Amino acid sequence: MKKVGKVILMIFGGLFILIAGLVVIGILMGDSETASTNTETETTAPNNSVSPTESESENEKDSEEEALEKAELIREKAIEADFMTIYNGEYSASDVYKLTGEASVYSGTDFGDEIGLSTTGDDNGEYIIQIMIPADFEDGDTITVYGNFDEEFSSLPTMKALLIE
Secondary structure, three states: OHHHHHHHHHHHHHHHHHHHHHHHHHHHHHHHHHHHHHHHHHHOOOOOOOHHHHHHHHHHHHHHHHHHHHHHHHHHEEOOOOOOHHHOOOOOOOOOOOEEEEEOOOOOOOOOOOOEEEOOHHHOEEEEEEEEEOOOOOOOOEEEEEEEEEEOOOOOEEEEEEEEO
């Protein structure tokens, strides 16, 4: 009797795997049919439509203009950061702050990398900057960073960079 139960379980298991495989194949085939239908539609489009390169260049132009507008808005809203005020936690994490100083590149300037920023003068201090945008600068460059400070920090104030100049 136990052997019969095992055989039945094996049959049902095999059927389940077969059905699951057919469902997956059906889903994959459905996607390829949709893709081929889209390709056919694109090739039969009327000649008076905008070519992809023209459309892309217009989108790039709009994106550049939008980025410039956002950058200008960030500059306008920015508050000059004071190291002691920030270090004492007397700031709002939702406000945008501005820092200018010498960059210390630890590992890179790509998205997600952290750099150090040393400020001088009345605002003499050390900050950690988390790069959240594409940036092009080198170790030792003087840069201006706009961004938000973390709500809490353990050793040095940490800013998420929204704009780097």
